[in-house]
Amino acid sequence: MRVLMVTPGTRGDVAPMAGLGSRLQGMGYEVAIAANPAYAPLVVESGCEFRPLPGDLTELIRQPAPGAKAAGGSVLSFWRKLSEYMENAATGTLAAAEAGADVILANSVAPYAFDVAEAFGIPAIGAHLQPTEPSAAYPPVLMNSARSLGPLGNRIIGERASAGPAPYDAPSARLRKALGLKKETRAAGERRRRRAKAPILHGISPTVLPKPTDWHSGLVMAGYWWPVLKPDWQPSADLVDFLADGPQPVFVGFGSSAHIDPDFILESTRRAGVRAVVQGVEGVLGDDAIGIGSVPHEWLFPQMGAVVHHAGAGTTAAGLRAGVPTVGVPVYTDQPLWASRVAALGAGPAPIPYKKLTPERLGDAVKQAVNTPSYALRAAELGGAIAKEDGTVAVVEALRSL
Incomplete structure (x- = not known):
């Protein structure tokens, strides 16, 4: 057929x-x-x-x-x-x-x-x-x-x-x-x-x-x-070294929905006291952050302490499958629905509408995500159910x- x-x-x-x-x-x-x-x-x-x-x-x-x-x-x-x-x-x-x-x-x-x-x-x-x-x-x-x-x-x-x-x-x-x-x-x-x-x-x-x-x-x-995860795909040595060189970082990326200056993101993650993997700009961003291009979420997300994203359908799914807390920053269409579902299911804090995003609000939400044990527990439960x-x-x- x-x-x-x-x-x-x-x-x-x-x-x-x-x-x-x-x-x-x-x-x-x-x-x-x-x-x-x-x-x-x-x-x-x-x-x-x-x-x-x-x-x-x-x-x-x-x-x-x-x-x-x-x-x-x-x-x-x-x-x-x-x-x-x-x-x-x-x-x-x-x-x-x-x-x-x-x-x-x-x-x-x-x-x-x-x-x-x-x-x-x-x-x-x-x-x-x-x-x-x-x-x-x-x-x-x-x-x-x-x-x-x-x-x-x-x-x-x-x-x-x-x-x-x-x-x-x-x-x-x-x-x-x-x-x-x-x-x-x-x-x-x-x-x-x-x-x-x-x-x-x-x-x-x-x-x-x-x-x-x-x-x-x-x-x-x-x-x-x-x-599909390409069988011959390999992460960069810089990314592997960064992940191994400290506590679990937080992923921040907004896909094709929006572009946010890396300095805005780093102000947020430093406010939260976490290391960061920032998608959309490549290269070392300091001792506590690295920028990446296209990296399979299936490989990356399980190594994160939390994921911050626009709550697109696929990215939300990948974060939940990985069993890590999510901070949703919905931009438009179906994204508010997925961000609200994550919060309603107990896998992350209340979403931050993109138009109301500030470094302070994002930093506080990230800090809440990584320091609330129930979010990690619930995310892991959801990941186990989705895997079946x-x-x-x-x-x-x-x-x-x-």
Whole structure:
């Protein structure tokens, strides 16, 4: 069976799918992954075929330093650029499917993949890293907030957000017209699939976010999909020496969500009295800190005393699997939800919204994270539970059912 994964977005969107694809390849499936060109090496290293989706979302979504104003552009300008990105992704999805596929797995920002699948007469399955389905259990992730509106409010606002305008609406409409499909809005298509209880697999641990009771039977919390650790990868000698030369440090990194000056971070970690591994700048940063580039979280996080990050889905998962406390600094979309889940599960202190981040607040949160025994104990318990889950099983069952 030829499986096409459609994964527009950042590295955090592609890496879990590449890991899942690698495991499916080992089971005899032929997997191709459609992603932005920047992630071609990641896809190829996983053993999957790469198919390009034009564009790069990273610079468009990266946030300025806390307290700084965003450079150039209004909300309207941002929406236009995001719509252009989705238009290119939709065009690339059609080309990727034309190269051959028996089934499409589409992430949460690729609804146009369902239109392409319909035109080609092949099935499509949602493969999401975020819980985008309306539910009483949580507020919609598009609100950029984890503040509950109450069960009824969460459900109503979630349904309205799902039916509201989105940057992929126009690409979906254009594709349907070009492919000779009957006119149907993106929101209407999603409602139709919801009524049919169409499958959507979520690469989310049910230990971290149990399946809401108001979800239909086709919505599955499969468990996390882990990125592939390259067998020949080796850490730098400087990093190995730093880790061995003192107490466990704290990891601080914000992925593609934001850039924070290393001096800001070091002021925070020194305030907390901890050593630091800072992602985003490479080289020795003093006796108590080192900067790193891309280092597998699977290898690095278990050696940390705590992890500080933007609470993206994949990074949150990696921190919990490692069994270490987390300080969440959510920036946007689903990140507030994951940061709040970590705190609610007792694996770290209350999150700090990115816009309210200061060296003092971050330093105090880090100090709390590393000096509160219950956080480490609870994180270890969660890590043990997550280790028993296999997110691939539900995916294979769904594919075999086709």
